[in-house]
Amino acid sequence: MTPFGQRLALAVTQKKNPVCVGIDPRATSLPELLRPNPSASIEQIVQSVETFCLAIIDAVADLVPAVKPQAAFFEELGPPGMVALHKTVRYANQRGLLVIMDAKRGDIGTTAAAYANAYLGSGAPGSSAYSPWGADALTINPYLGADTLEPFTQRCATSGSGIFVLVKTSNPGSSFFQDQRLEDGRTVSEKIADYVESLSYSTRGDLGYGDIGAVVGATYPKELQAMRQRMPSAWILIPGYGAQGGSAQDVKLGLDSRGLGAIVNSSRGIIFAYEQPKYQATQWTTSVRNATLDMIEALS
Amino acid sequence: MTPFGQRLALAVTQKKNPVCVGIDPRATSLPELLRPNPSASIEQIVQSVETFCLAIIDAVADLVPAVKPQAAFFEELGPPGMVALHKTVRYANQRGLLVIMDAKRGDIGTTAAAYANAYLGSGAPGSSAYSPWGADALTINPYLGADTLEPFTQRCATSGSGIFVLVKTSNPGSSFFQDQRLEDGRTVSEKIADYVESLSYSTRGDLGYGDIGAVVGATYPKELQAMRQRMPSAWILIPGYGAQGGSAQDVKLGLDSRGLGAIVNSSRGIIFAYEQPKYQATQWTTSVRNATLDMIEALS
Numbered sequence: 001m002t003p004f005g006q007r008l009a010l011a012v013t014q015k016k017n018p019v020c021v022g023i024d025p026r027a028t029s030l031p032e033l034l035r036p037n038p039s040a041s042i043e044q045i046v047q048s049v050e051t052f053c054l055a056i057i058d059a060v061a062d063l064v065p066a067v068k069p070q071a072a073f074f075e076e077l078g079p080p081g082m083v084a085l086h087k088t089v090r091y092a093n094q095r096g097l098l099v100i101m102d103a104k105r106g107d108i109g110t111t112a113a114a115y116a117n118a119y120l121g122s123g124a125p126g127s128s129a130y131s132p133w134g135a136d137a138l139t140i141n142p143y144l145g146a147d148t149l150e151p152f153t154q155r156c157a158t159s160g161s162g163i164f165v166l167v168k169t170s171n172p173g174s175s176f177f178q179d180q181r182l183e184d185g186r187t188v189s190e191k192i193a194d195y196v197e198s199l200s201y202s203t204r205g206d207l208g209y210g211d212i213g214a215v216v217g218a219t220y221p222k223e224l225q226a227m228r229q230r231m232p233s234a235w236i237l238i239p240g241y242g243a244q245g246g247s248a249q250d251v252k253l254g255l256d257s258r259g260l261g262a263i264v265n266s267s268r269g270i271i272f273a274y275e276q277p278k279y280q281a282t283q284w285t286t287s288v289r290n291a292t293l294d295m296i297e298a299l300s
Numbered sequence: 301m302t303p304f305g306q307r308l309a310l311a312v313t314q315k316k317n318p319v320c321v322g323i324d325p326r327a328t329s330l331p332e333l334l335r336p337n338p339s340a341s342i343e344q345i346v347q348s349v350e351t352f353c354l355a356i357i358d359a360v361a362d363l364v365p366a367v368k369p370q371a372a373f374f375e376e377l378g379p380p381g382m383v384a385l386h387k388t389v390r391y392a393n394q395r396g397l398l399v400i401m402d403a404k405r406g407d408i409g410t411t412a413a414a415y416a417n418a419y420l421g422s423g424a425p426g427s428s429a430y431s432p433w434g435a436d437a438l439t440i441n442p443y444l445g446a447d448t449l450e451p452f453t454q455r456c457a458t459s460g461s462g463i464f465v466l467v468k469t470s471n472p473g474s475s476f477f478q479d480q481r482l483e484d485g486r487t488v489s490e491k492i493a494d495y496v497e498s499l500s501y502s503t504r505g506d507l508g509y510g511d512i513g514a515v516v517g518a519t520y521p522k523e524l525q526a527m528r529q530r531m532p533s534a535w536i537l538i539p540g541y542g543a544q545g546g547s548a549q550d551v552k553l554g555l556d557s558r559g560l561g562a563i564v565n566s567s568r569g570i571i572f573a574y575e576q577p578k579y580q581a582t583q584w585t586t587s588v589r590n591a592t593l594d595m596i597e598a599l600s
Contacts (some may be wrong), residue, residue, distance in 0.1 A: 026410070042432070061411025072407055072414035078432025081383040104407055105373055106441060108471035110326065114372035132342070141406060143443035143466060147473030166443060171408035174449030177488060182480045188488070191477075 001129040001160030004137055005213075007204040008162070008235060009260055011065035011098055017296040018259060020100065020237070021060050022267025023069040023088060025049045027077070029272050030177035050084040054091050056271055061095035061286040062293050066136075068237075070263050071103035089134045092251050093122050093271035095152035098136045100237065100263075104166065106148060120152070121159035129159040137162035139215060139237070142192050153199055153212060162235070164210040167193050167227060170217025170240030189223070193230050200234040205217040207260060209235050216254065218246020218264070228261065236262040241295070242269030248298040266295055301422075301429040301460030304437055305513075306505040308462070308535060309560055311365030311398055317596040318559060320400065320537070321360050322567025323369040325349045327377070331570050331584035345569050346377050350384040354391050359585040361395035366436075368537075368565050371403035391436045393422050396561040398436045399490055400537065400563075404466065406441035413451035420452070421459035428457040437462035439515060439537070442492050453499055453512060455586060462511040462535070467493050467527060470517025470540030489523070491598060493530050500534040507560060509535050514553065518546020518564070525553040528561065541595070543567030548598040566595055 036045045074085035074175040105115040119138045121225045123129025127179035140163045166191045178189040200210035213235035236254045240246040273291035281287045334346045336345040369416025401429045405415040419438045419462035440463045475521040478489040498508035513535035516527045536554045554562035573591035574584040581587045
């Protein structure tokens, strides 16, 4: 399978935008038509969530290069929720979307390898690119150390997949560790960014970007700009656009002059667009589509 | 429900040992009787894994206070694997064991809350201590910042659950971040340890330990001893005993004079004991039991 970094470049080029739609199906936020009533069984809730996720995919499949399901909201629904997650990933694949699984996994040795085998690879059963969950990329937490990224990078190489390593997250408290200055003068974020760049450099394709990416939040535009320069070979996944406060001006700092190098995620601002007066429509999927089109326009 | 820190103290006192059996069901390592053949379907593999996990629980339920399923090995099997994880947790609960879900989750805001709701709480459906996965405690990755622990500590309070925050992991590369010295003179590990202690102090029960614990590997005994003193109110979950190199002498540095304050995990050394010549037996579950009894003896 073509390496992930190149597949992502192709998808962004074809769709002419770097928008990633985050699929965070909080059951209590579903459109009224789908919202489970308070006495609904877990199976009924999961059915609503699944219908919602597949409709989101249908609404945006021709518009954007990628979607990012948030594992936590499926895990919250127990084993039936995991079945819905699986169906969501497969359906997005079928509709030609790249799938970035946002699960922030990280562990040591053979345990890390088990996570890599679980999620990385959207190929057919029996192929080296097959994985049970079928994602094209996975978000990774690097706290356990550089050695713990190895099972993931190895799996990326054999399955044409990618990872996005948490470098600077979008939350207010991300400074607690990530901005701390180390004895060598770098911050914790900078240290991991340098490591990500070294990994991605060796996998970069024709357009200059490799398979090992980074997560850098839109809510810290100065850091985003610095990180763009610090990791010239790495795709940056940018959360925090819209609902969390990042503006179009902010996220453009993560893109290169060709509009490549970053993928910008919006979750709530798109999937729950029907809640916003400006996106009122007869069908909630029209709201989703209109919000997506507006984001594409804002970033162009 | 009684707070987790007190339930753990009671369980360790009743069983008279601090041993935690790690359930890491690598399909390729299962005893010959259960090992799936290379052409087995995913359903057959999951059936073998489930049989293995429940038999482990039966073998150790009267001996130890807790088990620690490793989520990665279940996730590796896709949605059917998650059903097996669920059954494993429920069965351990039924057999009176505390369940520490080793999933190393961590995220921001409402996403962290979703993980907390997913895993923390082993109460009956409908009660405030109910969660879909039904664990008594969860391992947590703190990289995203102190603010991201809050949804977990809140859930601990309402559901009688606990968390174990990664402080110093057992892998060779844990120094990459965790041992880095910050400008205030503390290492990254020490900074998070101080925060864990502050959280656990306010939840401590009669025996002095609260609901917010820490993970400190047996492979770094000097750090373990220092962390025991640095976090007097926190339970320490100690991985790395046995197969990873930590000795009984090493892990005793994590226990207080009453034999409380730490729970010592062994996975491979117990569940795959049948591979060791010294534990050869007619039934593989006898090997599991004998290895558990030896570990209890070594720590007493």
